[in-house]
Amino acid sequence: MHLLTYFGDSMLLLPTAVIIAFLLRWKNxxxxxxxxxxxxxxxxxxxxxxxxxxxxxxxxxxxxxNFTGFSGHSAMSATLWPVMFWLLSGRLSVLWRRVLLIAGYLIPVIVGISRLELNAHSVSEVIAGLVLGFTLSTAFLLSQRTVRPRGFSLAQLCIALLVPVLLFSNGRVATTQQFLQKLSAQIAGIEHPWTRADLLKIKQ
Incomplete structure (x- = not known):
């Protein structure tokens, strides 16, 4: 599950998002x-x-x-992977472009399931994250519905995927959650950030 959830980790997605921006400038x-x-x-x-x-x-x-905020892994992966797979499928046939696009939508769902299996989020948080991400990625893809990105040669594809593959093989995770915890406590002027346990105590 840790392997699957990494497809939604900021350590992988943030550099990949920058790469997508460069590829869009180059191939679109x-x-x-x-x-x-x-x-x-x-x-x-x-x-x-x-x-x-x-x-x-x-x-x-x-x-x-049981909602403490959008699942970041779910939201960010649902925003990124459909766009990434659409971009990389430019030179393929209609059938394979559709297959890759479906894969781009399935990966975030798998990421969301992995977050549930790891007890990192509740069902409501994962669903909210997926809805947010899929809404944004689908809106982007609809804005490009009349555009077909230019294809990649094998060498170009290897270069484009080099950084994501290296990051994935390294497996280092981002410390985004820890940063947000410290930032939130400072903004609110409290000693310790709220936890899920604190929220659920209200129910008792």
Whole structure:
């Protein structure tokens, strides 16, 4: 499960998002696509971060839904992988482009399931993250529905995937959650950030 959940880790996704921006500039005739992509990915990160700060710093969540903020792994992977697979499938046939696009939508679902198996998030948090990410990635893809990105040669594909593959093989995880915990506590002026246990105590 740790292997699967890494497909949603910021250590892998943030550099890959930057690579996608460069590839869009290089392989896409719609030059606005870069800005659309940065807006979509940035919105996902912003919404996730704000939801976590709201809970960690101020205890804003839902006891009924066991909700402490959007699952970042689910949201960010659902924003990134459909776009990445669409971009890399430019030179393929319609059938294989569809297969890769479906794979791009399935990977975030698997990431979400892995977060549940690892007890990192509740069902509501994973679903909220997937809905957020899929909404943003689908909006981006709809903005590019009349555009077909240019294909990659084998050498170009290897270069494009070099950094993600190296990061994946290294397996180092991001410390985003720890950073947000400290930041939230500082913003709220509290000694310790809120935890899920604190939220569930309200239910008792």
């Amino acid at each position: 005739d719609d030059k606005r696509a870069v800005w659309f992509w940065l807006l979509a990915f940035g919105c996902a990160g912003l919404v996730v971060s704000l939801s976590k700060i709201a809970f960690l710093g101020f205890g804003i969540g839902s006891v009924h839904f």
